[in-house]
Amino acid sequence: VVASHGYLPAQFLNPRVNLRSDGYNGDLDQRLRFLREVLAAVRAATDEQFIIGLRISADERDSQGLSEDESLAAAVALQGQLDYLHIVAGTSASLGGAVHIVPPMAIEPAYLAREAGTFKQQLAIPLFVTGRINQPQEAELILARGQADVCGMTRALICDPSMPGKTERGQVEDVRACIACNQACIGHFHRGLPISCIQRPETGRELQYGHLTPTSSPKRIMVAGGGPAGMKAAAVAAARGHQVTLYEAGPQLGGQVLLAQLLPRRSEFGGASTNLQREMALAGVEVVRNTRVDRALVERERPDLVIAATGATPYWPAFERTGELQVVDAWQVLRNEVKPGRSVLVIDWRCDWIGPGIAERLVREGHQVQLAVNGTHCGESLPLYVRDQLAGELHRLGIPVTPYARLYGSDDNTVYLQHTASGDPMIFEGIDTLVLCMGHLPQDHLATELAGVVDVRRIGDCLAPRTAEEAIHDGLMVAWAL
Template identity: 60%
Template sequence: MTAQPAFPNLFQPLSIGGVTVRNRIVSTGHDTTMPTDGTVNDRLVAYHRARAAGGVGLIVCQVTGVHESARYTNHVLMGADEGCIEGFAKLADAVHAEGTTLFVQLFHPGREMTESLDGTAPVAWAPSVSPSERFHVIPRALTLGVIREIVAGYGATAARLQRAGVDGVEIVASHGYLPAQFLNPAVNRREDDYGGSDENRRRFLQEAIEAARAATSPEFVVGLRISGDEMHEGGLTPDISLDAIRSLADKIDYVSVVAGSSASLGGAVHIVPPMYLEPGYVAPFAARVKKAVAVPVIVTGRINQPQEAERIVASGAADMCGMTRALICDPQMPAKAQAGRFDDIRACIGCNQACIGHFHKGHTISCIQHPESGRELSFGTLRPASTRRKVMVIGGGPGGMKTAAVAALRGHEVTLHEAEAQLGGQARLAQLLPRRGEFGGIITNLQNELERSGAQVLTRSRVDRELIEKASPEVVILATGATPLWPSQFHYDGKGQVVDAWQVLQGGVNTGGSVVVADWKGDWIGMGIAELLAERGCHVRLAVNGLFAGELLQSYVRDANAARLHALGVEIIPYARLFGRDEDNVYLQHTASGEAMIIEDVATLVLAQGHSPDTALQDGLGDFEGQLIAIGDCQMPRSCEEAVLEGLRAAWSI
């Protein structure tokens, strides 16, 4: 009897307009921060080639401006002149060579201008003078002349992309960008042919679609991306979006549905939803669309595992699934899934740290688990070691695990020593915070890489100088991590309970009913501990040595956290430097004015003051004759991302 495939629907081909896509997995349009001078470059080609080689069916390349006023970042792709064709042709050739279909997004942000291009604010256009809350932009109303220019730009850019060999275009009406602004009666208050009625508010989008269609041949695909629910007050509702989709369905070859909007903090969380949101949560709206239209439907929103995508496609809710972060985390995910190599798949954990987090900082996107992503030109092809060496890795946190796995795959003889009974380091604590259990996936994923690599792993193995001399390694990689930092300039005589965040997470601490969390770092720890204790019924004050809570977190993660803390009644005190503690009170100092702030009747002070590097072993190896490399927190406490990246680099340097 022939065994049934694990994914009978996910790897079926699908016809979209004049093209056939080999499977139902999509890398949806997402900014990469890779383009330079508005054009496709070798780095972007290598990035998408890696995903095409990994078996993805469809790649939708990131937003491409159709008009000069569409430059919403200084690294946006532009399609407004003939200079774009050469780069897109290289991209199309690279993607097609691997059997993948390529579409490109046609884009205008309207009022959603996210950054200054040269230190001065650009002019932002919108249907009406309707301020954008998130970026504090007050746009000017589009004139009829500029509307005509932008509409013509959709057609002209589509024609250039077809000449470049691209298979189709996707008009971006999602996330509160310009076409969505025209659809939204709260934003579009025009009284001419582009406003005042549902039909008129759809006119701009309809004309953009018609312009792209008229400028290209019949087999060239023209699709639409739209947010079903913009998830904020005054945003597009599912009914408005569905009516717009129905009215335009005979003019498009497919529709791609998402959620959220760039216009507000709450709506923006859904642009790249963090781990707090349920996998596949946009699928119910996609199912409504699927029943209403005859064209294929793509759905995106926290679909990070092939089994989730299979379930959605099998249910009939959608024809294809956007799995962008899953593909950033593991470009080979489709091929692994199709081959039944399920344990080999490196699952995205929805942390948002190095993907959208890098984009928001103006850096090339990557992945904390797979730093090879975005660095394909440097690390895309594993280079075998020229000489096999004996390598000892000390510390089994994420950085140590990555080092050991990559070094072993390169051909070295690798032994990893971990003092505890389990691998994972601080990631084992991170997963204990509310709604962060998925973070523990980084441990599982790296353990799987270790097992496949052939590296030897020894747990409950505490390393000292004697053990190193006995093992006689040629290379020692120190990944010994860090411990909680208790500030030295902290006035405390032992009266009144003081504990650190690790002690709270490890259990056994009775905090009492009134707690102050002193957060120096502004990362996930302070906010997470505050949420944990508030959920237990404590009255929590989160005192932040910064401008706001979660200052170092990716904004969608931070804002989702902030919403929950507000609902739980957590009081947030910014500009707060920890000064001291006595039996009843906690003493803070305003970081700008220096004035005292006193919090009375505090049962427990919880310290989230950062970490101190564990350098004890390193300090004793100053005369080690072999190669000695320190990575991660034992070099300087930072985050999991730096530890894994430094582990990769260390393994390549041997």
């Protein structure tokens, strides 16, 4: 099977890019000449039984890129030389177009189904479509509607390599659905790291974690905290044969996932909690809610081991603060515990989703918002396509972003920042509310409280505040070490 895909064929097809004067440019027939010659050469070097396909963007999502009409006309003209056509979207030629190479969570699932249907109606050859199809139900719907013949599901299989088998056996509820966070798949790739998945850190580490090893010495294990780290540790430990009980202080499992899903266009992040809860249920973990682990509970239950996954709290840095300016943190905003004023300044230390997400949410609620980030640009720590999609949204909403900004002080209605490169002051006047998105402090009191009582292993943010990726990886590692 040969599947031709690349920017060179698309550049020949694009009349705004193809400026040649040697017979390969002009009307559609001339712009198709290069691809026709390539396909003919491939066919001549193989035989009629050899399958040859073409992958092309149905729409490059760029003002100067191939449009849907242009791609469709090329596909119809070429289908006599092809055994199938595979459509995607986007282009690396622009930041806005590149977002669609690995579309992030903010983009609707299966969003190319309409384009696929249009192409399918015009073609006599099989059509493949790829573009944020992350669950078997979505793929089945596209096939049932006759919009395509094959659905490509790349990240879905990185997240759950067993997805096809589970679906075939009718175990759709057991599928770990990709949430399109892009953090450990394409995010790792762009940083030169091995591809993995925040929900399934076993991916990319198959030689170490690919085959579950049953324990030879089962233990009674108490997990304190029902966030991502605690749930992963509990699920893997129980699957290995330990007797595991997870205690969550609140009524809901999920930890900071419960907050992350409240940010605009991030509701799908809640799937990380849903999927981990399913893993625990399948492994036989006992879950106790509304119960905080303390020394008395441990002495009463007498587990062999306690895994502390007690999370973190928002970090409030020391800064010169006088006057009556309202100062709140991101958690208070997301939980509706405070009522911000009209003019809001969001100060973002982590340069991740939280600061811009809070800014977007407040603008949509009618506030006038400015965002200041302690980095070179908004979303500096995020995967590229996530960052660029987010930057576009902030621009559309008219949210000004100030980079290189460190919090210095505040008074009644003014916030003082410091430029991190020059050291010069940056003054924001007429501010009613300052929202702190300054990272987190580990909530690790339990390990100290249980010193000398029982063996305690700390994981997740109570060990060191990071992201859900590190938390879930911590849970996997500690469970394998038991």
